[in-house]
Amino acid sequence: MTCDLINNQKLIAEYKDFHAKGKAWPEITESIKSAGIVDMQIYLTGNRMFMIMECDSSFNPNKKAEMDANNPKVQEWEMLMWKYQLGVPWAKNGEKWVEMEKIFQLI
Template sequence: MLKSSFFKYISLVFSFWMMVQVYACQSPKQKPDVQKPAIIEMLYQDTSEATINQLKALLKEDEHLFRWKTHFVVYGKGLDSALDDSLKMRFPEAELKQYDDLFYEFNRSYCTDTTTARDWEHILLTANLVADTTLQNEYLKYHATQFKEWPEVSKGFCNASFQQLLLFKNGRQLMLVISIPKGKTLDELNPKTTQNNPRVNEWNKLMSKYQEGIAGTTKGETWVFFNSIK
């Protein structure tokens, strides 16, 4: 009797296992929808209101438009080839550049207070790396080890309530995204990065030898701010 019950139990377990395997084959695991931040830059001579309205019409609600001179920039998460194709079709004479090489990312997980603001404002800036490839590699290495070797820098970002700070690269050109709580300004928050924190000044001075302004900047100008287009 005991032997018969044991075999019935084994049979039930095996049947259940087979059902699980069949279901697993029929229902493959869904891949997580990870949307990475990215930037598309469009160089276009026509900066009229008509151009701006055409660009706005192509964007999703959570995609943001910026401009500096003839440089238009779209920043968002999960920017796909459909937007790139639409821009090429609508603006065939424009030069498009993709920035999906995100080589540095600060977020609130590096802070003692990991709380994030509900709504953010995004500030975009751009600059070039210098032409010397040895210096370019040094710059990238400094950023790869910054959290370990220069923890005071991320501490400064935490003190300033920065929500995130992203650095993208396409060739020599850099794109910097600073996200702050909505309703605050960078002029208000940025001084807090260096308050009682001289190492941040040292970092900024060190980084200055690796960076220069893009075409169209004035002499001595390095990072330029894009204007947000609402």
């Protein structure tokens, strides 16, 4: 998945700090794990981010979205992150993270 950050070095540094090891809110990491996401990595270049998720067979993106919508702490986190995030130019209105199409794999 991909998402942009507002192109402001101070805001980018704050965003990175929120995501530093052990700093993400425990309710957020628990909501990720409970949805069947086994591992998640976020990479940054400039102000563009790329998220790679490793999921088990129980993961369902629609169920995850529903769980997040009904979790007040996740909603609080998402509202806070909007201070930093900016949807990519082709994102739908209100959409942050956009799924990417895999076009190559070596093995």
